[in-house]
Amino acid sequence: MESIVDLLRYDPGQLPASAETLRKDVRDFLAVEMKQYSALKRAYTWDGADQAFSEKMGAKGWLGMTLPKEYGGAGLSNLERYVVAEETLFAGAPVGFHWIADRRSGPLIARIGTEKQKAELLPRICRGEICFCIGMSEPNSGSDLASLQAKAVRTDEGWLINGTKLWTTNAHIASYMIGLFRTDMEAQPKHAGLSQFIIDLKNTPGVTVRPIEDLTGRKHFNEVVFEDALVPHDALLGTENDGWRQVGSELAIERSGPERFLSCAVLFIELLKVLEQGEDQSAKREIGSILANLVTLRSMSLSVSAKLAEGDDVSLQAVIVKDLGAEFEQTLPGIVQKIVAIEPNLSDDAEPLAQVLALLTMLAPSFSLRGGTVEILRGIIAKRLGVS
Amino acid sequence: MSDISLMLEDSVTRLFSDKVDREFLQDQEKKGWAAELWELTEGLGLSSVLVKEENGGVGGDWADAYEIIKGCGRFAVPLPLPETIVARWLLDQTNLDVPEGPLTLIPTMEGSNAKRIPWGRNAVAGCVTQQTASGTSVRLVDFTDVVFSNEANLAKEPRDNCPTTGRVIDGAVNLPADASFYLGAMIRSAQLAGVSMALLEQAAIYSGERSQFGRNLNKFQTVQHNLARLATAAASLDSISRFAFATMDSAGFKDDANTDVRFAIAAAKSRASECVDLICALSHQIHGAIGFTYEHSLHFYSRRAWSWRSEFGGISYWGNTLGDIALGLGSEKLWGAITALGSNETTAAD
Numbered sequence: 001m002e003s004i005v006d007l008l009r010y011d012p013g014q015l016p017a018s019a020e021t022l023r024k025d026v027r028d029f030l031a032v033e034m035k036q037y038s039a040l041k042r043a044y045t046w047d048g049a050d051q052a053f054s055e056k057m058g059a060k061g062w063l064g065m066t067l068p069k070e071y072g073g074a075g076l077s078n079l080e081r082y083v084v085a086e087e088t089l090f091a092g093a094p095v096g097f098h099w100i101a102d103r104r105s106g107p108l109i110a111r112i113g114t115e116k117q118k119a120e121l122l123p124r125i126c127r128g129e130i131c132f133c134i135g136m137s138e139p140n141s142g143s144d145l146a147s148l149q150a151k152a153v154r155t156d157e158g159w160l161i162n163g164t165k166l167w168t169t170n171a172h173i174a175s176y177m178i179g180l181f182r183t184d185m186e187a188q189p190k191h192a193g194l195s196q197f198i199i200d201l202k203n204t205p206g207v208t209v210r211p212i213e214d215l216t217g218r219k220h221f222n223e224v225v226f227e228d229a230l231v232p233h234d235a236l237l238g239t240e241n242d243g244w245r246q247v248g249s250e251l252a253i254e255r256s257g258p259e260r261f262l263s264c265a266v267l268f269i270e271l272l273k274v275l276e277q278g279e280d281q282s283a284k285r286e287i288g289s290i291l292a293n294l295v296t297l298r299s300m301s302l303s304v305s306a307k308l309a310e311g312d313d314v315s316l317q318a319v320i321v322k323d324l325g326a327e328f329e330q331t332l333p334g335i336v337q338k339i340v341a342i343e344p345n346l347s348d349d350a351e352p353l354a355q356v357l358a359l360l361t362m363l364a365p366s367f368s369l370r371g372g373t374v375e376i377l378r379g380i381i382a383k384r385l386g387v388s
Numbered sequence: 389m390s391d392i393s394l395m396l397e398d399s400v401t402r403l404f405s406d407k408v409d410r411e412f413l414q415d416q417e418k419k420g421w422a423a424e425l426w427e428l429t430e431g432l433g434l435s436s437v438l439v440k441e442e443n444g445g446v447g448g449d450w451a452d453a454y455e456i457i458k459g460c461g462r463f464a465v466p467l468p469l470p471e472t473i474v475a476r477w478l479l480d481q482t483n484l485d486v487p488e489g490p491l492t493l494i495p496t497m498e499g500s501n502a503k504r505i506p507w508g509r510n511a512v513a514g515c516v517t518q519q520t521a522s523g524t525s526v527r528l529v530d531f532t533d534v535v536f537s538n539e540a541n542l543a544k545e546p547r548d549n550c551p552t553t554g555r556v557i558d559g560a561v562n563l564p565a566d567a568s569f570y571l572g573a574m575i576r577s578a579q580l581a582g583v584s585m586a587l588l589e590q591a592a593i594y595s596g597e598r599s600q601f602g603r604n605l606n607k608f609q610t611v612q613h614n615l616a617r618l619a620t621a622a623a624s625l626d627s628i629s630r631f632a633f634a635t636m637d638s639a640g641f642k643d644d645a646n647t648d649v650r651f652a653i654a655a656a657k658s659r660a661s662e663c664v665d666l667i668c669a670l671s672h673q674i675h676g677a678i679g680f681t682y683e684h685s686l687h688f689y690s691r692r693a694w695s696w697r698s699e700f701g702g703i704s705y706w707g708n709t710l711g712d713i714a715l716g717l718g719s720e721k722l723w724g725a726i727t728a729l730g731s732n733e734t735t736a737a738d
Contacts, residue, residue, distance in 0.1 A: 004592060005462070005585050008619060010627035012451075012634035015731050023727065090723055265723075272719040284711030285703075291710045292658035295651070295726060296624050299631040302730050320620045378616035379609075387592045387606050387615045 004385055007316055012299065013306030019083045026087040029060060034091050039352035042092020043266040043359050046259055047220060049096030049173060051128070057088075058128030063098050064106045071110065071118055072126035077309040078253065082302070086258035092266050096170060096220075101125045103257070105132035105178050108250050109198070112238035117198060121176070135165035135179030135199075135224060136247070143376050145180075146191035146244070150226060152181040158233050159197065161206075161226040169370075171222035172211045177201055180243050187241065194243035197235045204229050216362045254371060256304035256318035260325030261297040263367065264332045267360050268294070270353040271336050283339040290335060293328050297321065316384045323377045326368040333361040392448050397455040399432055404463035410685035416466045417544050421510045426467055426490060435469055435490075438477035445480065450636040453477075454629070457575050461582025461696075464688045466545065468492045468507035470575040475515040478526045478568060482559025487512050487528075493572045494529065495700055500552050502529070506699070508548030509536045518558075519565035525558035526568075541695035543688065564644045570653050571641075572700035574632050577656040580664065580696050581629040584622035586689045587671035591618060595674050611674060618670040621663045632656040635729065648729055651713055658706035661697035668693050 033053065034042070041048065057063050065081045067073025074080070081102075088095050106125045109117055124130045141148040150163020165171075165179060177199045187193025201207055206229035211219035238246045268290060275283055300321050307314040336342070336357055344358035345351070368374040382388040407425055416422050429435065437453050439445020446452070457470040468490050475491035494502045494516040505514055514529045529552050536548040564570075592615060595606040605611045635652040668690045672679050679686040697703070717725050 004589055004619070008585070008623040008626060010623060010630060012631050013730065014634075014638070020731055086727070269719045269722075272714065272722065276715055276718050281711075281715075284715065285707035286711070287714050288654075288658060288707035288710030288712075289662060289703075291714050291722075292628075292655045292662070292707070295655040295729065296628040296659045298726065299730070300624060300627040303627055303631075317623070320623050323616070324620050324624060375613070378613040381616035381619055382606075382612035385592065385615065385619055387595060388612045 007385060008320075010300050010303040010317060011307070013079075013302035013304070015079055015083065015302070016077075019080055022080060023083050023087060025060075026062065026084055029056075030087060030091040030093060034093060037092065038355075039092075039266055039270050040346075040355040040359060041094075043356045044094070044096075045089050045092050045263050045266070046095050046099045047218075047363070048092075048094035049131070049170065049220075050094035051097045051131070051173075053094050054098040054128035054131075056128070057084075057095075057098065058126055061126075063102050063128050064122060064126035067106055067110050067122055067126060071122035073106075073110075073122065078305055079309050082258065082305045086262065086298075089258050089262040090265050097131045097173065098125070098128050100134060100170065101130065101132040103254055104134065104250055105176070107253070108178065108246070109237070112246060113198075114234060116234060117237065121198070130175040131170055131173050133168050133171045133174040133177045133201075133222075135168050135171075135177045135181075137165065137167045139164055139166050143373050146189070146194075148180065148182060148194070150179075150181050151185065152183050152195065152197060152231075154183070154233075155230075158230050159235060161197070161199070161229040161231060163226055165224040165226075167212075168222045168224050169220060171201065171209045171224045172219065175200070175202055177224065178237060180247060183243075184241050191244040193241055195240050196237040196243045196246055197231060198237050199229070199231055199235060204231060206230065214366075216359065251372075252304065252308060252315045252318035256301050256308075256314070256321040258298070258301055260301065260322050261294060261328055263363075264329045264360055267332055267336060267353075267356050270356050271339065274340060274351075274353050286335055286339050290332065297325055297328060300324070316381065319372075319377050319380050319384075322372065323374060323381070326374060329360075329367045330364045333357055333364060390449070390452065392446070392452045393455050396434075396437065396448070396452055397459070400434070400456050400459035403428060403432065404459055404465055408463045408465055410688070413464060413466065413685065413688045422466055425465070429467065429469055435472040436476055437473055439480045439486070443480055443486075445476070450633040451630075454578055454633040457578040458582035458585075458626070458629070461579030461584075461692070462586045464543075464583065464586065464692055468511060470579060471506050471511075471572075474568070474571045474575055475513075478515050478517065478561065478563075478571075479528065479559070481561045481563065482526050484526065484528055484557060484559035487530075491515060493568050494527075495569065495572055497552065501549065502552050503549050504539065504547040504699075505536075505550065507546050508550060509538060509546050513554075515568060517561065517563055517565055517568040520558060522560065524561050524563050524565045524567070526561045526563075528557050528559070530555040530557075541692075541699070543691040543695055545692070545695070547699075562642050564641070567641055569700060570650065573657040573706065574629075574636070574653045576696045576700050577625070577629040577632060577653070577660040580660040580693060581622070581625040583689050583693050583696070584625050584663070584667045587667055587686075587693065588615070588618050588622045590686055590689070591615060591671045591674040594679075598676075605674065614670050614674060618667060618674075621667050621670075625660050625663055628652075628656045628659050631730070647713070647725065651710075651725060652729060654706050654710045654713065657701060658703065658710055661703045661706065664693045664697040 064073040069075045152159040183195040184193030206227045208225045210223045345354040346358045436445035437448040441447035471492040479486045489512040492511040494514040534554045536550045632652040639648040641649045
């Protein structure tokens, strides 16, 4: 067995020289596009969705960059995608409409989809025309994903789907869901009988999407109910009953991406703006500490991205980025409170820092829930290190 | 990763895991200088890893040096090998002759006194970069006949004071005046990355052997999660320290205008120093009372971590330094500086 020291290795990831030209183009584009965006609006980062913005990104060639050229992609590595992702996140651009399609659905379809699925969907993903959502959790299956109950039954006409998906981000604006459903009711262990389907949410009778308000009052995640929803046979993605493995294979990119430590970047920048106006230097050390954490997380994230581009297995390293990133982002609002005497305030005429602080204080609990809870992640880490 | 790196990591791991065990460390703490171990490292050429081949060295890069220095931390190696590696590199940039034997770095000079010199009494000479009328010099202070007042850090590693009355020679060098201090901080961050791995490894082993309430400690979810947190912190130190060494390779440290290396080293030492509390606390907690005894080996690692975090600048110093960098760049330029790290633009200028 590999030693712990080898398992936890983070070789420095270097971006290719071409990435820097790309970075400059993205920055120039964002400088124009983001001009009218308030700090509060930027603070939503990948929670903010704007189809028109995504289409502009698509026109620039910055969506589906890792997808094959024949399907509208650029055939580039994940490192180029990384540059676009971190620049748009740092700027607080409304990337939500294309985020899931660009990060996960597109690459997954390209890898395991049928020729028809690829030809139909990938070019539209690259143009920023379609939004995807991921149907995983259910009312009785949160972290215990293998226990999910919603089922798809093969009939002569197609797959008949029944059940409920919950916490499905962007289902209310998405054209498609890639959902995980039980296709073998008898399978043991439970995760063996699951399959993935691409479901046309807008044109499938029997699908009801009900938005759920989050604690800030916004609606971005949903309950999706399937009542005898019939999807064609070719809606199956990949191999029947191989859904669990298919879902797991793509997780390293999203667990280690810049979204794991840049969701609060707007808060850090607004804090700096306030401090650089004043004479008080007492907060310097705290600022330095935040920066050290940020640079460290980026070094880890970049390391994982470079390894993924080489095709290495860095799933453990990726999980660690997500765990540390969530911890960092969740402590930031508290650190701001230590440095500046400020009250979180969402009023229109409040200071930008007060507004951003208000929003991120309330969003922070989600950082260690979405995409795998901290408890699940730490369980994975312990298991992979052989200490469980 | 280069072949040299792999080979070095392998031979360092083999040498130190074979020689530097609990008995050795207990013995060394009583008797002092580990002459035999030093000779073994010299036999492998470890201290000359960064010296050019034409000057008799290995001709490796900083990524190679990282493997050795991290190994020194992981195995609590009681030698000034990291300091000697940097001192030999500094001297190799000058036209000065490189003395035989262990060298060290002089962290701070107060007038004609040098304070808290690592392994001062055991080193033949100490190096420090200083501002002179004609630019930066590497100052080589000969320790022959120098009388030290002996002090030590928490791990009983010598940290000695002396008047710099020894023979001093200067060699001009194309480096900023505070280069030796920064590089001192960089080697300590690598040692901290290594010692953090040791604190994790020991906790992992112990929790798999010790049984309470009828099962091994690592079967308790609380303990598993503590081990996971310990691992994530240790991993982050490996990442940022490696990154700092890689930045030395890609961006160099030739003048004050290049901030990449300063930024990366400050981030590495700041992060490393800040993580020491969590890493030591978790490893000790998992070990329970036995880890608090002298008999157990854990303290050889935790006492080093507690000392190394403050040497060549600690949480306060590097936090303030990074804060200066952040506020100096300001909200407009900071992101550009962050993304310049790890980019190939700096390499192009090299």
